[in-house]
Amino acid sequence: MPIFRISTLTLVTLFFSACVTINVYFPAAAAQEAADRIVNQVYGNESKPESETPSKPAEEKPAGTDQKSWLSPSSQWAENLINFMVSPAYAGADLDISSPAIAALTANMTKRHQKLLPHYESGAIGLTNDALITLRDPNKVPLKSRTQVKQLVAEENQERLALYREIATANGHPEWEADIRATFATRWISRASAGWWYQNKKGEWQQR
C-alpha cells in the first residue's frame, strides 16, 4: 500500500505539474519600439525627437486568444493551485521586423512618403485613428494630380494593412494584428510633423 500511495502522489504531482497555463502577452513596449523604427524610417526622421506622446504604451495585457488552458472556468481553484505550485510560463519578446516582406513594405512606404508629404502638409491627407491615411480634403490637391494622389493613398493603406499582418505573422502570432495596428495608430500620429492633420479617438480632425 505505501508503494501505491507513493505512486499516486507521484502521479498527482506529475498531473498538476503538467497543467501549465501559458500566458502569451502582447509585447506592447516592444511593439511600440518596432513601430517607431518603421515610422521613423518611413517619415525619414530617425533622429527626430518625439514631440508629443499622445498615448503611452499600452499596459501589458494578455491576449485573450492566447490563454492556453484546458481547465474549465469552474476549475479556477485548480488553476490557482497549479499557479501556486508551478509558476506560469510567460512568452513575450522583442518583435522581429526583419523579414523580407516587412523590409519590402517599409521600403515601398518610405519611397511613397516623399510623394505624400506635400499633401500631409497641405492638410489634404490626414492620419486616421485606425492606423491608415485618408484623403480628407481632395479639393486641396491640384486637379492634375488628384487621381494619382488618390491612388497613392489607396496603395499606402493596402501596404499598411499588409505590414501589420506581416509583423504579426512573422512573429508567429497572427492574432496580434489588431494590437499591432492599434500601436501603429498612435505612433504614426505621435511622430507626425507639426501641421499635419490627424483623427483623435473620437474621430475628430485635429492638427499637430
Next chain:
Amino acid sequence: MFTLSPGPSPRGRGEKTTGAACLPTPSLRGAGGEGNFMNITQIASLPENGAWDAPYVTPSRDISLMHNKFILLIIGWCSVVTQAFAIDSLTLQFGSLSATGWQADGVVVHWQGFNEKNMSLTLDIASLTLPTLKQPLQKLRLACASVKYTADQITCPQAQLQIEQGWLDQSPLVLSFTYWLNQHHLDFRITKWTFAGGHITAQAKSTAKGWQAELQLKSIDLEKWLTSIATFIELPTVSLGGNINLLKITLAGQDTLQQVQLEGETTGLKYANSAGSQAGENVTAKLTLQARQTSLDNSKGKTPPKAPASIKSKTKSTVAKTEANPVPLAPATDSQKVSEWHITSTLSLTSGDIYSDPIYATVGDHSPVTVAIDLTWQPSQLQIHSYAYTHPQVIRLQGFGDVTLGDKVAVNHLTLELRQSPLKAFYTHYLQAWLGENHEWSGMLDGRWDWDNETHAVVANLYHLSIAAKDQSYGWKDLNGNIHWHSQRTELPSQLRWSGAYVMSKVKLGASQLQANFSGPRLRLLAPWSQPFLDGAIVLEKFDLENLGKEDMKWELRGKLQPISLHSLSTTLGGPTLNGQISGEIPPIVYHNKQLNLKGNLKLQVFEGEVTVPKLTLLFDTVSDLQADIDIDKFNLKTLTKVTEFGDIQGQLSGYVHKLHLINWQPVSFDAYFATPKDNTLPKKISQQAINNLSNLGGSGGVVNALSQSVLRVFENFSYDQIGWGCVFQNGICQMRGAATAATGYYIVKGGGLPRIDVIGYNLKVDWEELLNRLKRISQVKTPVVK
C-alpha cells in the same frame, strides 16, 4: 375667400393719426376671383373737415389671401373711395398677411396725394417669410415717389426696394411697373440692381397672349453673390467662384412656362463638389440653351430618335446591334395629352482645367471644347436626338439615345461614336494625369459603343498605333487592327497585327498578329499566337481569360518555347556569350485570386541539360511570394563554367532547389543540392581556379597557396570522382553539405585518380550575406592564381 376682421392697432386703439384710412371696419369679406372679390359691409365715415379723427382702424392680424393682386385691387378700390371723399393720404397697417407659401408681418401701406393723379406709395414689411428662405427677410421697403393712376392703369415709373441684411448689396433696387386694371396686364422692370460687383436687370410683362420674363446678370462675382445669399438660401454643397460675365434668362408662356432661353458666359469659373470628384478651375465658357414645350396627343405615338447621318452611315458594323431601335411610347388613351420639352444646348469651353474623377482634362485657347446636345424630354422618356463632344485635334465624340425615365431609369438605346482621333493628343489631354507620364503614344483610333436594354457592344479600330515606355523597358510598334467586344456574342473576332515590339530596351520581338474573341468578361485566343523572339518564338496555344476587371479575374495559358539560341540571347542581354539553345514546353499556367500556379512540368533545355519546374506558385500581392521546386538534370559543366569565369570543370551536374520560398524576390528558405550524377557520361576534370573557388565557397581559403607551393602546381587540371555542394537555408543561415561526409567536414570535391586532390569544406553554417559575399568574390576572380 378672404376675411378681414378688426384687431388691435400697433399704436393702440384711440391713438390719433395725421393720415387717413379707408379700410372698412369691423369686417371686410369677399370672394376671391378676378374683379369680384369683396363685399363691403360697412365703411367708416369721414368728418367734415376731412381729417380722420376716428380711432385708428387697422385690419386684422390674420388676413388670408387667395389672390396675389389683393394689394393692387385695394389701391384701385381706395382710389375710387378717396375720389369720392377727397382724402389726401392713406395708411393701412396689417398685422399679418399670409397665404400658402408666404407670410408678411408688420405690413404698412402708405399712399400720399390721393387728390392728384400723381401720388406716392410706400410699402413697408417688417418681416417677409418665404418657404425657400432659411430665415425671413427683414425690413423691406418699397417706395414709389410718383404713382400715376387712372381708371385704366396704375404706373410707377421709378420705385426703390430696400432690404436689410445686405441682400441688395447695400444698394437699393430700382424698379418700375405698370398695371392695366381692365386687362389685368402687368409690365414690371428692375432697371438697376447693383449686386455682387455687377448688376442685374429684369423685366416681366403679361398680356392677353401670355407672359414673358427676362433676367439679365452682368459681371457678377459668383463668390460674393453666394456669400450674400447663403444666409437665406440653402445652397448645394458645391463651391463656386469666378465671374459671370453674362447670364440672360428669358422665360415665356401662357398659363404655364412654355419657353426658356438661356445665354451665359463665364470667366475664371471655379467649381468643386464637396467630395472633390468634380471640379474645374479657370474655366472660360459660353452656354446657350433653348427649350420649348409642346403638347402632344400621346395616342399618336412619338417620333423615334433621329440619328445623325454620319452615324447612320456606319451602322454596317459587325457589332450585333448598331442601329437605333425605335421604342414605342407606353400605350395611351385618346384623351391623354403629353407635354414634352425640346431642348437644344451648346456649351463651349475655351480654356480651363476640368476634373471628373478619374479624368483630368486641360482645355487651351487654341483648342476649345464644344459640347452640343439636342434632346426631347418627357416625364417618362428622354430622347437624345444628337450629342456631340468636339475637341479639335484631340477627340470627337457624337451619339444619340433613348432613355426611359421614372421610378426605374432604363437605357433603351445609346450610341456613342468616336471619330478618328489622334491617340497622342487624346492621351496627353485626358489620360496622362491618370495613367502617368511614362508612355509615349502615337497613331489614330476610332470606335463606337452601342448600348441597349440587353446588350453592349464596342468596336475600336487602331491605325498605326505605337506605344513606348519612356524608360524604354518595353514598346509596341505599328499596331493595326480592330477590337470587337460584345456582352453576349462569342463569335466576333478581333484582329491585331504589329510590326514589332521590344522588352528590356534591347530584346527585339518580331512582327506578329493574333486573333481573339472578347465576349463579356471573357477573352480567348481563336488561334495559336506565335510571337517571334530573337531567333526563336514564344507560342501560346491557349489563352483564356475570365472575369476581366473583376476581383476574381482568372486566366490560363499553355504554350511552348521554340528554340532560342543562348548565343543571341546572351549577346542581346550583354552578358557572357553562351552557347546552346533554350527551348521547352510551357505547361498550363493558371492565374486566379492574385495567384499564379503551374499545372504541370515546365521544362527548359539549357546547357545541354534540362531544367524542370514541377511546382511553382507565385502570389501577386502587395509583396510578391514565390514557392517552387526546381530540378536540373545533367548540365554540361564545361559549357556552364566556360561562360561564368568560375574556372573550367568538365563533367555533368544534376541537382535541385526544393522548397524554394522567395518573398519580394528575396530568399526565405530553400533546400538546394548540386552534385555529379551517378550516370555521368562525360570526363570529370577540374581546374585549379575552380578548385580555389569551390574551396572559398566551403570556407577553405588558402588552397591555392597550398597548391602553388607544392609539386601539384605543375598540374593544370585534376581528375575528380565527385563534386557536390548543398545548402539548406532557413532563418538567414545556410546549413552546408557536400558530396560526402569527411572526417572533419564534407567533401566539395572528392578527388579521383592521380594526382588526387580533395576539397573539404569545414564551415557547416554560413550567414546568407556571407555566402553572397563569397559568391561575389568568386565572380571577381578572373584568372587563376597558380604560379
